[in-house]
Amino acid sequence: MHIPDGFLSTPVWLALDATGLPAIALLARRARRELEEARTPLLGVMGAFVFAAQMINFPVAAGTSAHLVGGALLAIALGPAAATVVMTAILTVQAFVFQDGGILALGANVFNMAIAGVLAAWLPYRLWGRGAHRRAAIFAAGALSVMVSALLAVSELVASRVPVSRAALAFLLVVFGISAVVEGAITVAVVRAIERLSPRVIRQGGTEPSWVLALCGAGAVLLAGAGGLVASTNPDGLQWLGGQLDILGRITNVFTAPLADYRARWLGSPWAAKAAAGSAGALLVGLICVALGRAAARPRSA
């Protein structure tokens, strides 16, 4: 879900540009140290592959077809750092050449799809990709990458006061759910086909050490909270959702209550407050990504 320009309110797009883009810069510099410029043709070609692969139609149901989105496949084939760089390259080309996604909104789209989406795909694969649950892990990778990016996009729109009624939200969630399932299925099929054809290319999945599991749990909670933070400026839609999903509701309240007070005291203008809240949320997620990335990257090199 590529957000065009003209949708996000200034605090939101500015905050995401200010956090997302430097995060990518940091990551790209890190990738350069680990992967070397010699790998840039491979990453570029893989990006071109994802574009081209989107022309291949997968029949889904009675006459409709879907296509591969690709974030999960990239994460599984190349690892999270490289996949994030490739996704960022794809999003940049999509924004400038195909007007798919805005230019000011690039920070938001990069955050949703290149950072969060890739992480959401890589984690299940890294945790359960080797062993009995490999297929489920790959399916989860595909499904989660789509679901997480879409949810983040919606919460950014809601935070920008784009009117999204309960009915609209329900509709969107159904659409996202279907896309997520489809992407999961396509990703599994394509990964397995690749393994039959070019066995050594796909990276090995992992099996989870318990501290990673604990960190993931904490990460998930913080992610939900960050999402709540961002959307807390326009709580209507999300509170309805939160009411339905108890956990999210409880966390949202935990975070918004103290922050509501602090907001008024620390930062005079509501504009700056929204921006700060948004940035804080994004930063939190960013820190989690960095921590998890560092931690899990140590066992194997690119």
Place this chain on the structure above:
Amino acid sequence: MNARPLIEIRGLRYRYDDGTVALDGVDFQLFPGESVVLLGPNGSGKTTFAHHLNGLLRGEGFVSVCGLEVEQKNLAEIRRKVGLVFQDSDEQLFMPSVLEDVAFGPLNAGRTPEEATAIALAALDQTGMRYAAGRAPYHLSAGEKKRVAVAGVLAMKPEILVLDEPTTFLDPPAQRDLVKLLGGLGQSKILITHDAGLARALASRAVFFERGKIAAEGPVAEIVERFGWEAAPPAVTAAAQN
């Protein structure tokens, strides 16, 4: 020939990761001014052999190029002396524009951007592709891409040209242009091709590869005849038309 060979290879063996033997004891020499054609079935090791000449692949045995043994410390210089034109021009022309691609070699050799640009333009002049300097490789025809690829290699001022199936995908006029261009270049050449006509036009000696070994060597016409290495010799043409 009493001159020292430009390329000297003794007992070259190479095995792929999965264990298949690609080269099984190859001896080879290339003398200054010579043009040699490598003939043989697909998979017989010709391209694998060619990739040993600039150190892209390293097997067992003795490989020496212009007096330098192919080892890590000599690679940079060897790659300047051996210009390899790949079969797939799209893999060879990887930069966004023609000029940047042809300038790639000189830039890597340490030239300044200004020097590299001048060298690149001269090489493009030599191959008749100056007009395409600002274009993206994607939009060129197969023949144009091949000439740009040759320019990119010439820009490094090599002593030896290695051309891997240069006329594949080229239509006859483009093939003729390429033959004229290559014929006019002074470097010693190694040519890989299935095209007997091309072999006769450009090479003086032929080497026939078979299953990773050199099965025979000799004048081009003799080897072509001996192995029946021509798609439509008169007898076959006559039979097909009846």
Place this chain on the structure above:
Amino acid sequence: MHHVVLERWSRGASFLHSRDARVKILVLLAYLVALATTPLTPAAGACYAALLGVAIVAARLPLAGLALRAAAVLPFAGTFALFSLLAGDGARAASLVAKSYLSAAAALALAGTTSMPKLVRALESLGVPRFLTLVIQFLYRYLFVISEQAQHMRLAALARGGGRLRFTHAAGAAATLFGRSYSRAEGIHGAMLARGFHGRMELLADARLGAADVLFLVAGVAAAVALRLMTGAAA
């Protein structure tokens, strides 16, 4: 295909085509920021559209063709405009459609007057890390080639299957394309090594900014600022 058309447009000649890509990007950003932060009334929208229209005509780009291509953004914008209308917020609906459309058209004006290699180099000059711009450069270089390959595979499969691909066949096609792309990347790497690549991409020099470039930068940003100030308070 869309990017083929843009390539053709970007090879044209006009004042805008000849301007430095860095300057064009900065002017575009100024325009987009001004547009994004404006509470869009119909009058304001008309002003932004007019300014962009003048630029497009001056660049000798096909106005109708560009206007049509910018409409690619409308399905997404339209959906949320619909949600807004249903929620009773007509002004928001119009704003979403107008702003996203004009932003897309402005981006098209940049892409239509700037070749991709120059655009990517400009991004690097403006601070985008080289590793990322190299990936973008290679992505774009092989975008056409691999898309064409995918197209051929699709057609070949359809010709044999006589209808639509089955799911597993589609997965196989994607996997084949992946494998070919991967070996192509290895081939490229070999070609880079063969011409002396030693770890760092050396690039040709950037052109220097000319007087016309500086003038355009100042005028473009000033126009965006003026438009913004005329149309009122911050969002």
